[in-house]
Amino acid sequence: MDAKLSQLQNVGQKDKAQAYLTLLTEALAQSDGAAVARDVHTILQNALTETHVGQVVQRQVLGTLADRLAGGLIKDSSLKKQVVEDAIAIAQPAGNVAAQHFEEQVNNLRFQLADLLEEEEDWSGAARVLMGIKLDSALDDAKRKVYIRIIRLLLEEEDSVQAETYYNRALSLMNAPGVSQETQLHFKLCQARISDYSRKFLEAATRYHEISWMGIVDEEERRLALSAAVTCAVLAPAGPNRSRVLASLCRDERTASLPSYNILTKIFLDRILRPAEIKDFEATLKQHQLAKIAVSSNDRLAASRADDADAVDVAAGETVSTRTGPSTVLDRAVLEHNLLASSKVYNNITFRGLGALLDLTPGAAETMARRMIEQGRLKAWIDQVERLIWFEDSKEEDDAQGKAGGLGEVDMHTEDTGAPFTKKWDRQIRMTAANVEAIVQHLADKNLVSFTA
Incomplete structure (x- = not known):
């Protein structure tokens, strides 16, 4: 040669x-x-x-x-x-x-x-090869496809940090006219997965649910997207925003066929979750959804603090939990949900009682409640002298749009996620009956009508 x-x-x-x-x-x-x-x-x-x-x-x-x-x-x-x-x-x-x-x-x-x-499932290697492609003179459509493919490969490797960099590059090109429906679908899927890996579970659940309704997606892929939406909704922080997403998923008749439907309905109905149910659901989670979470030194110090009442309980032989906080993302979601569910059952509860319910130290239970109150996800107030948490009742009737459990005011004008129509009908009947009673009372005061025994 x-x-x-x-x-x-x-x-x-x-x-x-x-x-x-x-x-x-x-x-x-x-x-x-x-x-x-x-x-x-x-x-x-x-x-x-x-x-x-x-x-x-x-x-x-x-x-x-x-x-x-x-x-x-x-x-x-x-x-x-x-x-x-x-x-x-x-x-x-x-x-x-x-x-x-x-x-x-x-x-x-x-x-x-x-x-x-x-083909060899070397996701990171394939992504690095595509990163070396020169796209300076390429058309926007070619750039979008390359960026989206890089994002998908990086997410397969669970490298959400670098994937977000290329997501931002693709985002600047998605508003241009002429973007194909297939490209938009792939981009929305990347959005959902990045939110999922970044633990923005509420946003991820919304995007997955949107994808599950797109007609160009295969039936099996739509089912997987719906299942992912339910999983992310369960892992999302408890509060009114999650209540709206849960309501939307529960109204979707397709969720009844999913294995996670039982835990979805129990969370939606504000029922306390049991360890056996949590264990079954945990088996369906991916690795990044089981990530460990760190407890700050201040929270650890507050959680480990004990008072005289706790010491008496220990001396009397009562079991007091030694857990100082949630250990995983799922654990935190379940504890916050159970705390929110307890606000539907009790008017008030002691730190020790809440700790026993959540399997936390009394100080850790107080810390979790305080944080949810600060973030507007729990409507309550804390009496530290009496070591009590008082739950506040909403004067308006609770519904699935976010006021469940006394969680505070929610903007109801941006999105009607649909309280059950029967409740709306009941409210209309009550208003009509109240107006009729007021009219009759007014006529009786004027002696225009009389009532016979």
């Missing part, structure tokens, strides 16, 4: 391209994989680095190799991967300014290499 290449130095530029392509065809036609890789490397090294070869010829040689590899000329994926990686390394060495002349050909090779790595 070296001898044949040395003869091309004196060949004119018009014939030189055909001569290199002939050698490339002979090299690719060999049955020995090692010989193919070796000869292709020699040809590319000579064609792309020798000064007597013009840029037009170089692009022809590299482009022809990329086209033939894309056409399936090499069946062995490991050999094809070796040839593609070698070609990229020769055509785009670090610090080579001339490599920009092969941008189109190298991008073609990088897409093929990314496909090979994705």
Whole structure:
């Protein structure tokens, strides 16, 4: 091969391209994989680095190799991967300014290499290959597709931090006109998954539920999106915003067929969750949804503080929990929900009683209640002298739109998530009856009507 290449130095530029392509065809036609890789490397090294070869010829040689590899000329994926990686390394060495002349050909090779790595489930490797693609002169549609694919690969590797960087790049291109429905779907799925990995479960649940209604998605994929929406809604922070999402999911008749439907309805109806139910649900969670959470030093100090009443209980043989806070994302969601559910049952509760209910120390139970009150997710007040939490009742009737459990005022104008129609009908009947009674009383006061026994 070296001898044949040395003869091309004196060949004119018009014939030189055909001569290199002939050698490339002979090299690719060999049955020995090692010989193919070796000869292709020699040809590319000579064609792309020798000064007597013009840029037009170089692009022809590299482009022809990329086209033939894309056409399936090499069946062995490991050999094809070796040839593609070698070609990229020769055509785009670090610090080579001339490599920009092969941008189109190298991008073609990088897409093929990314496909090979994705087949091997090397998600991070495929993402890194796509990150090296030059998109300066590419159309917006091509940029969107590359960014979305990188996001998807990074999320498969659970690298949500770097995925968010490329998500922001894609976001700036999504408002342009002419974005295909398929691209919008992939982008919305990326949005939902990034919110999920970032523990923004409420936002993720809303986006997953939206995707589950899109007609262009397969039935099985819609079911998976709906299941993901239920999971994220359960893991979301307890409060009025979650109540609205839960109401929307419970009204969706498709959720009745999901394995998580039981825990969904119990949370929606503000029922206290039992350990056995939590364990079954925990088995369905992904790794990032079981992440450990750290307890701050201040919370740990407050949770470990004990008073005389706690000491008396311990001396009397009563069991007092030693847990100083939730350990996982699921644990925190369940504890907050049970605290919210207890506000529907009790008018007030002691720190010790709440701690026994939540399996926390009295100080940790107080800390959790205080934080939910501060964030407006629990309507209550704390009497630290008597060591009591007083739950405040809402004067208006609770409904599924966010006022459950005395959680405070919610803006009801932006979105009607649908209190049950029967409750709306009942309110109308009560108002009508009250108006009729007022009219009759007014007529009786004027002696215009009389009532007989």
